[in-house]
Amino acid sequence: MTTTPPDIAIPLRDLRFHRDGADHPRWWHGGDPVPTAFFNALSCTFPAGEKFFMDSVRHYRRSVDPALQAQIGGFIAQEAVHSREHATFNKLAADSGYNIAKLESRTKRVLDFARTRAREHQLAATCALEHFTAILAQELLATDGRDFDAAPAEAARLWSWHAIEEVEHKAVAFDTFLAVTAHWSAPRRYALRVRAMILATIILMTTMGANMRDLFREDGLRGPRVWLRTMGFLFGRPGILRRVTLPWLSYFRPGFHPWQHDDRTALVRAQKRLGIEAVA
Template identity: 65%
Template structure:
């Protein structure tokens, strides 16, 4: 694996204006193979995306006018990709709401936490975005590196949605981080590192607690929030397929003082997915 300390020059960020269809026939209440555990995990995660990605977009957009090329153009592409992600996850979340879940309450939870984040300085909000973009990138890597096995039991459109999203999270995974490096170029290395790591610790606590609380509410809605279902949840997340276990080594790399997202060079995962969705702007 190549060790990179900057974004590779040959890493385009194409904007694909794709749409995915979800209806009651193809997206039942337990859409992921009739299993409430992976269904709840992906529903809980998806509920964080529309408002979360708007927060990402706002925090990076705030500095767009102060960045040089090619970073300024990369920010534009990042914003466009994230806008499409937000739109498509709104449609995905609507399918969950149509299946009977109170998705609005779950989205209200993330709104409260993001409203608090917005009280921080613009630089701290950008650092929070860097931390959460690291999460999305390593989760994306885990999904693609597992050759789609995490989504094998999902309907075709749901599988396509999550695969496409994963591909684009890898493509733009360093944009927020490169923006942070440029914005804080006048800071001491210690101050830059301290703010970045503090943001990751807070982001980790918020993300895990939010997704966990969302899953709890989804289980309660199904009348299955008991010790057995939480045992199955822990097994699903940390044993098999164990997506949270698989991302842990990559998560820890963020704490290295000289970390950069492209030190984990996973471009080799992209050609097969590009063959499905295209590598060029649609």
Template identity: 50%
Template structure:
């Protein structure tokens, strides 16, 4: 699928609100470099994996490459709307470069953590329309499509990690993924909030009133980051697996809505 080629989103495409728009643009600015990192870290262990996991990895790589393509376009549209995205992308590159100095298994564990973030945000966006209510038609469809595919492949990196770390004790596997999740959570919030602040500053809206409304959205209702932090504690539980939450019915419902003609979905 391709989005927004004919009708690029307006500057404040989410609800006409600079804060919500800045938050999602801040997320999008990290996706191309982040998804390339996910692909590299999972591909590193592909050849040693059994079927059906190997085929799932191939599908994961294809989906992530398509996400990167669409968010490159989305980010360029944000630039066309007047935003300077380059500092945000550079901040994401520096963070990924820092992670790449770690061992391959630690990089894979970081991918598992970030994939859990995207799957959690994706599930909540699909389950509660309030997350994207007010977004313009094509931008909304882009984020819904991305959410569907993130849920579809939410266990691929995690299953690859379980296979790659199969010779570790259960305690060591759990400690490694939990420690990496804690560090990733801190870094993620730092990057996203710095990126959001940069965009709000460009709008002349980096002030208390804007942040009060945005934090109410992020941690109140619908609360994407509140739910994300809840998901972090779920992830750190021994014995966790992404598919213990079976959201296939939600995927089927969301995909049916996405496949409606654009004139009806707008």
């Protein structure tokens, strides 16, 4: 089985974005409500989602070997900064007139229910959702940030930085899951992670769809036309979800590990492009 490369660092970069008071248009992504709604809807899942990820992995921090403990520490540090910066980003959307609190509460309600499940199930859900964020991040890095060519520079930098760190720590939750279920049979472990991915996919897509619907309604956009445009954005060109379909399916392969897709070259290229190789 592939394992996490030993040269992968998970540094804390205490970066801050959107603190200069610069204008942030309501339709900040090229004046287009569709990509704007997609990334706003996604960002609204991050504050509560990343807290859930941190808590589910932190629970096992003392149950794993020292090397993985150190990676968990890096994971938690990075996710805490992501949560803070996306809360700031979400406030910009709220300041432009969107009811962002409603969208953030939707994610929190879903995760509050998830917290009632067994700890191993929470960790399996984290593995599944971390795979989603990792494969989205891989696509954003693979195109050298072109998905944000129409966005303000600060927004593009925020999302690119987030993508870099999602790739850096993409295997931490998965390695933790493998460690704490090492005494399980392989079929039992496989069944849980596959079931968690199916449920996570349904819940995430349902939440994202509801979030985008609410954002469209606040912009007075209703009916099939806006959803046809949305499907074109997601599955046509640029087709962000179309591009991650095969990587998503890879999760269902027995023996899967996140680093079977080795994107260290794209990672280094993105770090140099943004000038954030060093720890801030």
